[in-house]
Amino acid sequence: MTDPKIKTDWVAVDWGTSNMRAWAMSASDTVLAEATSDQGMGKLTRDRFEPALLAAIGDWISGPTTVVACGMVGSRQGWVEAPYATVPCGILPTDLVQAPTTHPDLTVHVIPGIKQTNPADVMRGEETQISGFLARNPGWDGVICLPGTHTKWVHISADEVVSFQTFMTGELFDTIAKQTVLRHSIATNGWDDDAFAEGLDMGLSRPERIAARLFSLRANGLLNDMPGTAARAQLSGLLIGVELAAAKPYWLGQRIAVIGSSGLSKLYVDALATQAAPATQVNASTITLAGLTAAYKRLKG
Amino acid sequence: MTDPKIKTDWVAVDWGTSNMRAWAMSASDTVLAEATSDQGMGKLTRDRFEPALLAAIGDWISGPTTVVACGMVGSRQGWVEAPYATVPCGILPTDLVQAPTTHPDLTVHVIPGIKQTNPADVMRGEETQISGFLARNPGWDGVICLPGTHTKWVHISADEVVSFQTFMTGELFDTIAKQTVLRHSIATNGWDDDAFAEGLDMGLSRPERIAARLFSLRANGLLNDMPGTAARAQLSGLLIGVELAAAKPYWLGQRIAVIGSSGLSKLYVDALATQAAPATQVNASTITLAGLTAAYKRLKG
Numbered sequence: 048m049t050d051p052k053i054k055t056d057w058v059a060v061d062w063g064t065s066n067m068r069a070w071a072m073s074a075s076d077t078v079l080a081e082a083t084s085d086q087g088m089g090k091l092t093r094d095r096f097e098p099a100l101l102a103a104i105g106d107w108i109s110g111p112t113t114v115v116a117c118g119m120v121g122s123r124q125g126w127v128e129a130p131y132a133t134v135p136c137g138i139l140p141t142d143l144v145q146a147p148t149t150h151p152d153l154t155v156h157v158i159p160g161i162k163q164t165n166p167a168d169v170m171r172g173e174e175t176q177i178s179g180f181l182a183r184n185p186g187w188d189g190v191i192c193l194p195g196t197h198t199k200w201v202h203i204s205a206d207e208v209v210s211f212q213t214f215m216t217g218e219l220f221d222t223i224a225k226q227t228v229l230r231h232s233i234a235t236n237g238w239d240d241d242a243f244a245e246g247l248d249m250g251l252s253r254p255e256r257i258a259a260r261l262f263s264l265r266a267n268g269l270l271n272d273m274p275g276t277a278a279r280a281q282l283s284g285l286l287i288g289v290e291l292a293a294a295k296p297y298w299l300g301q302r303i304a305v306i307g308s309s310g311l312s313k314l315y316v317d318a319l320a321t322q323a324a325p326a327t328q329v330n331a332s333t334i335t336l337a338g339l340t341a342a343y344k345r346l347k348g
Numbered sequence: 349m350t351d352p353k354i355k356t357d358w359v360a361v362d363w364g365t366s367n368m369r370a371w372a373m374s375a376s377d378t379v380l381a382e383a384t385s386d387q388g389m390g391k392l393t394r395d396r397f398e399p400a401l402l403a404a405i406g407d408w409i410s411g412p413t414t415v416v417a418c419g420m421v422g423s424r425q426g427w428v429e430a431p432y433a434t435v436p437c438g439i440l441p442t443d444l445v446q447a448p449t450t451h452p453d454l455t456v457h458v459i460p461g462i463k464q465t466n467p468a469d470v471m472r473g474e475e476t477q478i479s480g481f482l483a484r485n486p487g488w489d490g491v492i493c494l495p496g497t498h499t500k501w502v503h504i505s506a507d508e509v510v511s512f513q514t515f516m517t518g519e520l521f522d523t524i525a526k527q528t529v530l531r532h533s534i535a536t537n538g539w540d541d542d543a544f545a546e547g548l549d550m551g552l553s554r555p556e557r558i559a560a561r562l563f564s565l566r567a568n569g570l571l572n573d574m575p576g577t578a579a580r581a582q583l584s585g586l587l588i589g590v591e592l593a594a595a596k597p598y599w600l601g602q603r604i605a606v607i608g609s610s611g612l613s614k615l616y617v618d619a620l621a622t623q624a625a626p627a628t629q630v631n632a633s634t635i636t637l638a639g640l641t642a643a644y645k646r647l648k649g
Contacts, residue, residue, distance in 0.1 A: 164571070166564055167564055167567035167571045167572055168563070168564065169566075169570055169571065197529075197563060198559075212560050213560065213563040213567070214560050214563065215529075215560075215562040218528050218529060219524075219528075219559060222523055222524070222527050223523070226523050227520075228519065229516075254556035254558070255555035255556070255590055255593035255594040256594040257555070258515040258587070259513050259514065259516075259591075261516040261520070262498060262514040262515065263467055263468055265470075266463075266464075266468040266470050266514070269470055271468055286559070289556055290559055290560075
């Protein structure tokens, strides 16, 4: 609940495919309250975004209120399409798009994603994490890795997003572990550091063998009673290894920051360390709010 | 239906995870009748195999009848476990295992699969296609590729299976096309030869980029209106290209036969042709029956 003595000045919203998260912010950019909702973009038709937002944050509104939102809320299937900026582009968003609203006190600004023409690539949401990280680390140059369902590697130089590349590694891991014959061989949780290291080495050194290594996990389960936890960790290492082999032009000899959930980020930091590539681990959730705050400040000028 | 004037001498059965196919054979190894069933191994508990078989071929039995079966029917979850032979091993099966039956005239022999200890690998069913191909091509040396859900590359020398390697390429294609974000970008059918060639080249030349290439299919759909048929063909080319990059020690400079369904086999033959590796395409269904016939002949000694 909002402290009734402190007025909400503006609202920060991270609105993804599956979930929505909102923060009530004071004029001095402190967090007054938080709200979450399972009404992600994927569940909403265009006219259901405003009701979903008001259901979550309605009691924070006691006068004209500005909302700044990032993520899939700005996609073609979202509340309003916020056309992509094109790399190279500044790390602070311009051209926020106003979403149609009916509530008299509500103004909603949506942050655009970023696209790259060649090779074709897109991001929505990560651009806000990037600007949040840069707001906290002014003038930082290097490469940001944002691991997740669709892991991004982003080259930052002179306060610009120069180029980026997306890897479907996280989604491959989930799909292979749950939807293929390997579901019989891979535990739903648990871990084995040595198996991860072995998979990582396989992926880095012989990435072309990926489809054979996958079947080996099955065969090792059948013939050698390989434990499901080891198979799970080796699959993760294999896929991250193949990704690191391809992303080498990004990370080799660069300053690296890894922004994401703590468990997955640590895997990337540890994997990069085996390649003599030290990386800094950054907590994703505080960084998203920093990015939304930077966008609000720029909006207010 | 069986011709009533000609008695069924024995029955050949190809019993996989999803389906079962049976042939009534004369004493001179001609096909008298065929039957198919959707009662694959995956749908049956151990005590339901005999009823499922009799439902399909019961009216062929008019006296003592020998059945020879290959495939997942011999797995641990099948009718009876037929323990794997271990490479290197002869191309004709030994140690067929008799399945428990209650019908007084029925004797069922199950062909064992083949395993490899290091790297760990298994096959069940393909060994029968291999012996069928060798029965028709005595003394053949070279490499057999059996494309499918789990594609096998098999090195044959001096009538022995020397080594083999399984690639999960077919299952990856199906799973990625249907169960990931790419389902929005990939047509359920249709084709584009140029897009296949492009994907093949990507996979062969830079296999480590696989997870990035996958996301590019999505981004090209969003940004460049890439047609779903082109995305489908490029995904197929990419995955086959990555496989060929890894299987190169198998096919380089070798005599190659490709045994499988005609459409998929042709993709492999065409892909190998781009690498100056000519391959012979062989029809899988007649080859399976030839392998079952070879096993029956050896059984009868």
